[in-house]
Amino acid sequence: MMFTTNDYFIDSSILIEYNKENKLSLFTTLMANDVFRCFINETVVSEFLFHFLAHNGNKSPQSIHSSKKIGEVFEGSRQYKLINTCLYLPTDKRILTVVPKLMATYNLLPNDAIILATCITHKIPNLVSHDSDFILPCKAEGIELLREE
Secondary structure, eight states, X not given: OOOOTTEEEEXXXXXXXXXXTOSOHHHHHHHHOTTOEEEEOXXXXXXXXXXXXXXXHTSOHHHHXXXXXXXXXXXXXXXGGGGGGSEEOOOOTTHHHHHHHHHHHHTXXXXXXXXXXXXXXXXXXXXXXSXXXXXXXXXXXXXXXXXXX
């Protein structure tokens, strides 16, 4: 797959806020224009679904799990399908060497380092996130960070 400057990696913070009906403009703009391709990986899927359970279930994900009500949360909302609006990009073994370096260099937590490593290894030039932890690493790694304040 060839990536272009119209390719954007979507951080889970964008989907989480969209699900909460906050900060809608940036993601709405990207999804409304066919020239932009938006990508996610399994880290984004996991983070988004965890927050989806908490927000849409009005309880902690562990409480929902313990009460065996995860299915009810999904039945009550179709917002989880936000992840289907993006193309899925699998991470691969290359990130195993990149992630620890990014964590050490920029003081990133593992999931943020995996997201940034995915952009780097797949040469995706744009990262869309509300997370300020990406500001310095993206600049240093030559990745354009798009944020909605």
